[in-house]
Amino acid sequence: MSKIPIFALLFKINMKGDLLNQLNALLNEKIDSLNKIIKETIESRDLQTKSSAGDKHETSRAIIQTEIDNLSLQLKKNNALKYELSKINLSKNHPTVDVGALVYTNNGNYFISIGWGKVIINNNVFYCISLGSPIGKHLYNKKIGDSFSFMNKDLLIQEIQ
Numbered sequence: 001m002s003k004i005p006i007f008a009l010l011f012k013i014n015m016k017g018d019l020l021n022q023l024n025a026l027l028n029e030k031i032d033s034l035n036k037i038i039k040e041t042i043e044s045r046d047l048q049t050k051s052s053a054g055d056k057h058e059t060s061r062a063i064i065q066t067e068i069d070n071l072s073l074q075l076k077k078n079n080a081l082k083y084e085l086s087k088i089n090l091s092k093n094h095p096t097v098d099v100g101a102l103v104y105t106n107n108g109n110y111f112i113s114i115g116w117g118k119v120i121i122n123n124n125v126f127y128c129i130s131l132g133s134p135i136g137k138h139l140y141n142k143k144i145g146d147s148f149s150f151m152n153k154d155l156l157i158q159e160i161q
Contacts, residue, residue, distance in 0.1 A: 016090045016102060016161070018121045019111050023128060026116065027082050034075045041068050081114045084130075088113060094160050097139045099131060102161040107153050112136060 045064040087099075094101035103110040109126045111119070116128040129136045138148050139157075147156040 015121065015124070016088075016100070016111070019102075019113070019119060019126060019128070020085060020088060020090070022119055022121060023085055023113065023116055024082065026119075027078055027085070031075060031078050031082070034071055034078065038068060038071045038075065041071065081116075084114050096141045096143045097157070097160060098141070102126070102159075103139055103157060104159040104161075105155045105157055107155050110135070110139065112139065 101112045111126045111128045115130040
């Protein structure tokens with residue numbers, strides 16, 4: 001078995017690090033935005049004054065509270081995604097596809113992490129997916145040279161980092 005040159009290993013770790021940093025930055029931006037919207041919505045709800053049309057006022061407050069609850073749920077989900085990212089080990093060797101692996105196929109590159117979608121790093125396109133996604137389920141535990149069909153496309157795993 002041939003040894004991987006140190007510069008190639010560092011590039012692989014850096015690519016994963018760059019992807020993790022980008023995903024964390026995107027999540028932080030989303031979390032900050034949600035926190036701001038929640039704060040503003042709470043202020044809006046709290047500024048509602050009791051009017052002579054009491055039922056209308058209560059309906060308004062209930063609608064605003066439902067929006068706050070929905071935003072809070074989104075915030076919780078994004079914080080959970082950040083936690084999932086924090087568990088990824090950048091230096092782990094991946095002989096098969098698992099969480100934290102970069103997977104290069106003949107039909108796209110995948111970072112097995114969280115379901116985020118397309119991210120571009122150093123002019124390379126990666127699809128950040130979870131193992132629970134449809135393609136993630138197909139990729140799981142596959143190794144270099146394995147192939148499979150997904151959405152009428154034949155994919156061949158060319159490299160796993």
